[in-house]
Amino acid sequence: MTETTPPNPRHRLSPLTCDAPGLRQSIRDALVRVVGKDPDLATPRDWLHAVSFAIRERIIERRVVTRRQFADEDVKRVYYLSMEYLIGRMLEANLRNMGILEVTQQALQDLGVDFREIARLEEDAALGNGGLGRLAACILESMATQGYPGYGYGIRYEYGMFQQHIEHFRQVEHPDNWLRFGNPWEFPRPEKTFPVRFYGYVVEHHQPDGETSCNWENGEEVLAMAYDYPTAGYERRNVNNLRLWAAKATRDFDLRYFNEGDYIRAVADKNESETISMVLYPNDATAIGKELRLKQEYFFVSASLQDIIDRHLQLEYPIDELADKAAIQLNDTHPAIAVAECMRLLLDEHRIPWDQAWTITRNLFSYTNHTLMPEALETWPVALMERVLPRHMGIIYRINHEFIEEVRHRFPGEHEFFRRLSIIDEDHGRRVRMAHLAVIGSHRVNGVAALHTSLLKQTLFADFNRVWPERFVNVTNGVTPRLWMIQANPGLTELIESRISSDWKFDLDRLKQFEPYASDDATREAFRAVKRRNKERLAALVHKRTGITIRSDVMYDVQIKRIHEYKRQLLKLLHVIELYQRIRDGEDVLPRVVLFAGKAAPGYQRAKDIIAVINEVADIVNHDPAMGDRLKCVFFPNYEVSSATIIIPAADLSEQISTAGFEASGTGNMKLALNGALTIGTLDGANIEIRDAVGTENIFIFGMTADEISAHRAQGIPPGAHLDSHPRLRSMVEALRDGFFSNGGRHLHAEIARYLLEEDPFFVLADYAAYSDACAQADRMYQDAEAWSEAALLNVARMSHFSIDRTVREYAQNIWNVVPEPVLPPCPEADTN
Numbered sequence: 001m002t003e004t005t006p007p008n009p010r011h012r013l014s015p016l017t018c019d020a021p022g023l024r025q026s027i028r029d030a031l032v033r034v035v036g037k038d039p040d041l042a043t044p045r046d047w048l049h050a051v052s053f054a055i056r057e058r059i060i061e062r063r064v065v066t067r068r069q070f071a072d073e074d075v076k077r078v079y080y081l082s083m084e085y086l087i088g089r090m091l092e093a094n095l096r097n098m099g100i101l102e103v104t105q106q107a108l109q110d111l112g113v114d115f116r117e118i119a120r121l122e123e124d125a126a127l128g129n130g131g132l133g134r135l136a137a138c139i140l141e142s143m144a145t146q147g148y149p150g151y152g153y154g155i156r157y158e159y160g161m162f163q164q165h166i167e168h169f170r171q172v173e174h175p176d177n178w179l180r181f182g183n184p185w186e187f188p189r190p191e192k193t194f195p196v197r198f199y200g201y202v203v204e205h206h207q208p209d210g211e212t213s214c215n216w217e218n219g220e221e222v223l224a225m226a227y228d229y230p231t232a233g234y235e236r237r238n239v240n241n242l243r244l245w246a247a248k249a250t251r252d253f254d255l256r257y258f259n260e261g262d263y264i265r266a267v268a269d270k271n272e273s274e275t276i277s278m279v280l281y282p283n284d285a286t287a288i289g290k291e292l293r294l295k296q297e298y299f300f301v302s303a304s305l306q307d308i309i310d311r312h313l314q315l316e317y318p319i320d321e322l323a324d325k326a327a328i329q330l331n332d333t334h335p336a337i338a339v340a341e342c343m344r345l346l347l348d349e350h351r352i353p354w355d356q357a358w359t360i361t362r363n364l365f366s367y368t369n370h371t372l373m374p375e376a377l378e379t380w381p382v383a384l385m386e387r388v389l390p391r392h393m394g395i396i397y398r399i400n401h402e403f404i405e406e407v408r409h410r411f412p413g414e415h416e417f418f419r420r421l422s423i424i425d426e427d428h429g430r431r432v433r434m435a436h437l438a439v440i441g442s443h444r445v446n447g448v449a450a451l452h453t454s455l456l457k458q459t460l461f462a463d464f465n466r467v468w469p470e471r472f473v474n475v476t477n478g479v480t481p482r483l484w485m486i487q488a489n490p491g492l493t494e495l496i497e498s499r500i501s502s503d504w505k506f507d508l509d510r511l512k513q514f515e516p517y518a519s520d521d522a523t524r525e526a527f528r529a530v531k532r533r534n535k536e537r538l539a540a541l542v543h544k545r546t547g548i549t550i551r552s553d554v555m556y557d558v559q560i561k562r563i564h565e566y567k568r569q570l571l572k573l574l575h576v577i578e579l580y581q582r583i584r585d586g587e588d589v590l591p592r593v594v595l596f597a598g599k600a601a602p603g604y605q606r607a608k609d610i611i612a613v614i615n616e617v618a619d620i621v622n623h624d625p626a627m628g629d630r631l632k633c634v635f636f637p638n639y640e641v642s643s644a645t646i647i648i649p650a651a652d653l654s655e656q657i658s659t660a661g662f663e664a665s666g667t668g669n670m671k672l673a674l675n676g677a678l679t680i681g682t683l684d685g686a687n688i689e690i691r692d693a694v695g696t697e698n699i700f701i702f703g704m705t706a707d708e709i710s711a712h713r714a715q716g717i718p719p720g721a722h723l724d725s726h727p728r729l730r731s732m733v734e735a736l737r738d739g740f741f742s743n744g745g746r747h748l749h750a751e752i753a754r755y756l757l758e759e760d761p762f763f764v765l766a767d768y769a770a771y772s773d774a775c776a777q778a779d780r781m782y783q784d785a786e787a788w789s790e791a792a793l794l795n796v797a798r799m800s801h802f803s804i805d806r807t808v809r810e811y812a813q814n815i816w817n818v819v820p821e822p823v824l825p826p827c828p829e830a831d832t833n
């Protein structure tokens with residue numbers, strides 16, 4: 001279909017080739033005609049923009065073809081609704097996936113421009129906090145790669161995740177003005193706007209047929225304007241779309257200035273309405289009770305649903321077939337208001353009767369839960385909802401009423417049960433439980449790792465599991481091998497490529513063929529050489545970012561993730577203190593670099609204190625001549641996707657040490673193991689499945705299980721009682737308490753020690769002895785380079801289960817009921833001449 005020239009002359013584009021001369025010409029043209037620069041005066045950033053514009057033309061052309069293919073084939077579409085997309089840089093990812101990375105590098109070289117030098121100038125698109133946002137980005141990439149008709153919807157935040165600076169050991173947040181140089185990857189669609197209403201009131205109309213219809217009137221309207229980000233599949237010509245919404249004042253605002261005569265005030269009001277899409281809330285796994293956050297959630301949900309329904313009708317499908325032609329995935333409860341919004345649109349705008357609208361809605365939606373942490377569960381005060389979204393509150397009441405009637409019928413007399421199931425929490429000042437709305441409004445609810453799903457069914461959703469056991473399913477997370485192996489680790493990719501055929505890039509199951517090479521001496525040696533080069537690359541970056549010099553011939557032990565009490569950065573820090581003391585005592589200790597990286601939510605004081613203490617301990621350790629280069633502790637600032645691609649391939653030991661039962665899945669654990677790091681971890685989240693995949697001999701598991709944690713908690717043992725469980729633990733905690741490592745933060749150190757001794761809500765001290773033993777075991781294995789490399793290679797070869805492609809296929813088969821479209825072959829013209 002795409003190979004033949006369409007009869008319509010409007011479809012005939014001027015030829016855009018993907019060979020080196022064609023790309024060269026496009027880049028030169030773009031530099032002058034789009035960027036507006038004389039090539040003799042162009043800066044590296046000008047070249048970055050020129051090459052991006054040249055590729056933009058090619059990616060959008062493929063998007064047009066893909067869209068037409070989906071329209072012609074009558075496909076069922078998947079819509080992924082997420083408040084967060086943690087994408088990172090786009091140039092290299094787009095080039096690689098389009099199959100034109102090398103030829104573009106060649107074209108640039110011909111122009112005297114170094115690809116690496118300009119690529120690193122691109123800002124990360126950091127429209128997410130952590131795992132949840134990165135998962136959304138991986139899922140979009142995988143849907144494109146596998147040919148699923150998938151669309152992402154989210155918010156085009158003007159400011160993404162804050163930039164973390166470390167000043168006087170402490171985290172300081174700087175705004176992430178990622179769009180300041182413009183963004184060649186976005187396609188603004190100023191005509192693709194939808195009105196989104198807030199506040200106002202509901203007017204009921206009694207129809208002649210006895211039904212009542214509702215009108216949501218008055219209130220304030222904001223426009224949602226679309227920006228499209230094409231997403232290329234790996235070595236495919238098909239390109240999917242991520243649509244992000246930006247808030248724009250409506251023309252009403254313009255009229256208002258004119259009428260009210262206060263021009264300045266009116267323009268200020270207009271700006272205020274555009275703050276909705278201004279900034280990403282930098283909280284992972286804690287709910288934000290702010291009105292602006294609720295408005296963000298509703299804003300992007302309403303625009304997305306209007307767009308989805310519009311597309312459905314434009315394709316001339318009947319409205320009652322919506323759920324046959326679309327599946328909508330809710331990425332956590334952040335977009336859960338979509339259930340009520342979908343009902344509102346069907347009832348009020350499309351005049352569909354309640355029961356039919358409800359059947360459509362329930363068949364349309366499914367919901368992914370990402371955490372059990374109680375503080376992350378979104379609940380909105382009824383009074384706030386009633387004010388901001390009065391129509392939705394009415395709809396939620398009716399959904400709840402009909403649901404409670406249904407369970408009353410099935411479980412007569414169980415009044416406590418009904419109270420617990422209700423969407424309205426009556427015990428904390430009347431609040432709307434968004435997770436309940438999401439569960440009731442979905443046909444499937446999934447957790448993100450086997451343990452997480454099973455805990456969900458036993459705890460958070462135990463009552464719902466009684467009502468609808470078949471609704472709860474597990475879909476273990478995954479990661480895209482394109483970014484996290486092929487792009488991040490070209491050395492290891494080449495090594496694998498030299499041993500097995502390259503189909504593993506699409507089908508990670510084929511990586512199993514690499515397994516026999518784990519016992520091959522030459523492969524192990526080559527693997528060590530690759531690690532070594534990756535460490536040199538990281539060491540250079542660490543030096544540039546922190547001024548700290550680290551060796552590249554020692555164990556790299558990394559804990560890279562958001563800073564959280566439950567993730568237990570303090571457990572790793574105690575181990576650093578143990579090693580420090582043992583070296584000071586003259587013991588022979590395996591040389592290592594311990595690297596921490598991660599951001600603390602700006603309002604999470606304990607997490608910020610943990611960063612400060614890590615940095616102060618690091619400062620003492622790194623400057624103590626007694627360490628003699630055997631121990632370095634680095635806090636790598638501003639952890640983001642682009643730095644993850646450098647850190648992960650260099651790691652030997654992957655710290656996955658959360659208190660069991662708290663980490664829903666983890667995905668950093670998968671990226672690190674895929675890159676040949678051995679995991680030291682608790683039986684938490686996906687660590688359990690990683691252990692099952694790689695074998696217990698190839699992972700260091702320690703500590704209490706989730707059940708043991710519950711039992712231990714019930715015993716109420718004071719944390720200080722664990723000080724004798726390990727020969728040094730007491731002196732380590734005392735050193736901290738007494739300010740041995742403090743550099744101006746004495747009080748802080750004493751407070752952290754007190755916290756551990758008196759509160760320790762995540763059982764750091766209770767698990768310390770087991771952790772320290774596991775570290776010692778890892779050290780012993782590391783001293784046998786052959787044994788370690790064999791285990792590392794087995795980790796690599798056995799990670800096929802954790803490909804995001806497997807994850808997406810499970811969603812497609814078990815939840816969305818969609819099939820992939822035949823994918824188009826890669827760009828045929830790619831040729832380096």
Ligand code: Z2T
Binds near residue numbers: 129284286665
């Ligand atoms: C987040 O990144 C995660 C959970 C959240 O719960 C919120 C955010 Cl921003 C609301 C993480 C989990 O902590 C992690 O275990 C999981 O691997 C990841 O989501 C993707 O599922």
